[in-house]
Amino acid sequence: MADVPLTPRAYLQAQSRWTPVEIAFWLATLLPFWLLPDYLSLASQVAITALFALSLDILLGYAGVVSLGHAAFFGIGAYTAGLFSKFVWGAPLPGLLVAAIVSAASGFVVSLIVARFRHFTLIMLTLGIGLLMQEIANRAHWLTGGSDGLQGISINKVLGAFNFDLYGYTAYGYSLAVLFILFLCARRIVHSPFGLALRGIRENWTRMPAIGAPSRAHVRMAFTIAAAMAGIAGALLTQTTQSAALESISFGRSADVLVMLVLGGAGRLYGGLIGAAIFMVARDQFSGIAPQYWYFWIGLLLIGVVMFLPNGILGGLSALAARWRKS
Amino acid sequence: MEKVVTATPEIALSTRGLSKQFGSLAVTQDVTIDLPKGVRYALIGPNGAGKTTLINLITGMLKPDGGSILLGADDVTSLEPQQRVTRGLARTFQINTLFPSLNPLEAVTLAVAERRREAGEFWTSLSSHAESIEEAYGILARLKLGEVCYQPTRQLPYGRQRLLEIALALATRPKVLLLDEPAAGVPQEESGDIFEAVANLSNDLTLLFIEHDMHVVFRFASHIIVLVGGAIFTQGSPAEISADPRVREVYLGTRQHG
Amino acid sequence: MLPPIFGVLFDGIAYGMLLFVLSVGLSVTLGLMNFVNLAHCAFAMVGGYVTVTLVNTYNWPFIATLPVAFIVTALISVVFERVFYRRLYRASDLDQVLLTIGLAFVSVAVAAYFFGTLQQPIPTPAFLRGSQQVLGLGLGNYRIFLIVTALIVTVLVVAGLEYTRFGAMVRAAVDNQRMASGLGINVDATFAITFAIGSGLAGLGGALAIEIVGLDPSFSFTYLVYVLIVVAVGGLGSIAGSFIAAMLIGISDIAGKYYFPELGAFLIYLVMIAVLLWKPSGLFGKR
């Protein structure tokens, strides 16, 4: 707390100011180029997953809308980018744009349905729609390649200059740049009046109509934005790996992203990024163990977070920092 | 009050034969009321009489089984709650219904921004909306919440939270304001502050408040509606109501046991 | 002679009955406490493994293991209820979802650790194999047994809710919690007992399911989706709703697989989404 009382505007301005920690965080994301050149492919996967988690953060962390089917939009973006490169044009940036538009449109259509509901009905609808999308991708073999994955994707150079190399320099640079740009957008959104309205929805769904707020319209907008971002993340995965698989649209992916976001701390923008980094690196390190044992630890972690660390790692850290400042 | 009424007063809010059942329990029965513009009405009745339910029906938080609601001359029965707010009907809640992790400045700025239709803007920064922020701060300062306006709502003392309830409602610039026990749960010595704030509200505002403390009711209301078992038992001026032995029996009787 | 559609119908009804036994407990606990319990099928899986172990290791007769599956699952579930669930009754849906997904993940790993990831051998006794010829249809013995058992369970559940004092308390609490606790009903204890019985029924369902759908550690998630769909379609807290929804989903699923195998699970997801859009709180939901 500042000693000099701030004017209300100055106070709100201060809320959205960049902190040194944030700047350091983004500078640190450049380190893998020099320190971990062997892990750039992994770093690129982390950046993509972080973007996916960031998209869910807008929906869940800010608007408080629980979705168990967020991978639907990731998958739509992934397949759109794959099909676009295969049949239309292999240029990456137009591919991202088309994927964003298609997934935003799907998100908007889905939001027309889900924005009317809360609680169990909402959870069931997002789960049902997610499973439906997965089933469609699986059955539409002629279009998606079904369980074999989409074949024949080839992506041109980024901006016509950077080829996707074997070491992942281009992949990581490209994913990181897209992540950073969309992070700036997300940051702008959460510090806008709309971002405040989303927090209002999360904090009290009953009160919102009583202050004249069209909550459903807000949720539709949030859903559309989150779907577009998730779709871009999916498209990035397709482009950097030159493949699109059913896994990208599966329930497992929806559950994983939820775990990452909650582990890192929802509603703080950075929670999803940190959660994604920890999750992906841990999975890479323990890639030898059977999936069911990997999920054993994830399960324990979830139980632990819910019972002891309700605001995730970042929430815990900021509580520690507050206590330290007090004493 | 003047004795001679020359013209029929303009009606700000009215209900026609409103009714609501919860299962077999009739909580609102054929309620017809008219609130003239600029008056201060009190709604009283024993616990469980259906007062809060009536407010929920009027504001659209519950759908009535029968009857209609008029705001001015317009039938708003089929409108969504937020549409009624936009047309100037606001309320507060008996049980705090606030935004626990937002601070009062953010909460009231949100309400102002919603009214000014700025809350859908996702590409402008909140701090650039100077007018909304100033207006929100003005409302908070008027309700003596200025010095706590950066503290998260959940950390505020309970009495301040009750004031914030009113601040949020005022931010919608209501024509009709329904206050559901604004001082509920506040110790006697602090409830004066809250009713002082209510008394200082603009005279153009049409007010209906629920309150159990009869001293407060007689002091602030120009007209009293007594609700018992979901139906209007009687209504009249404070003098009439305080002289009515049946009201004493029904209302004060149950209160003392409760 | 009856056309094959009746055979499909019969199988669908048997499957629906199974889904009902699996899901009725979740429906009641959700209606009672609004607790989103995604670990419900993990409890069902416990029942399945109890039966498999008793039959294959200790040579118990299959029928005798069923009550044990019920009781063991109920007891285990009540421990979880007291340790974990109870603290989250007032928490957000998200916390409930996360905790119970966590428990389901752990259950998968624990089952894999002790029993391996393979399908368990089916412990059904000889007299439940084979089938009866009725009007030219081959009706599986096990399915007949399943339908009879499920009907007995249904009668017991309905009678328990309608005619016992405890049932009246549960109904009051589902109906209006505020009023129920006002009437001096101990909602907390009522919930714990209901939770135990509901999970016990899931355990029984898990045991009964082995012959029909098999048993492996992924059971916790595979059938969770079906159970959730039944609950969502039927409406929280409604026994009749769960029963009808279970029939609807059971028959659509079997018929879908028989007549439109290329659609896969598509049909039931569509049924659920359509019902929720038409009636957001399910066919018989109160809210």
Ligand SMILES: Nc1ncnc2c1ncn2[C@@H]1O[C@H](COP(=O)(O)OP(=O)(O)OP(=O)(O)O)[C@@H](O)[C@H]1O
């Ligand atoms: N959602 C609901 N479902 C079922 N019954 C309800 C519901 N809300 C209220 N009731 C019942 O309706 C009756 C009227 O409740 P209401 O809250 O309107 O009373 P009130 O006059 O505001 O009482 P108080 O003075 O205690 O605030 C009570 O018996 C209450 O238990």
Ligand SMILES: [Mg+2]
């Ligand atoms: Mg009340």
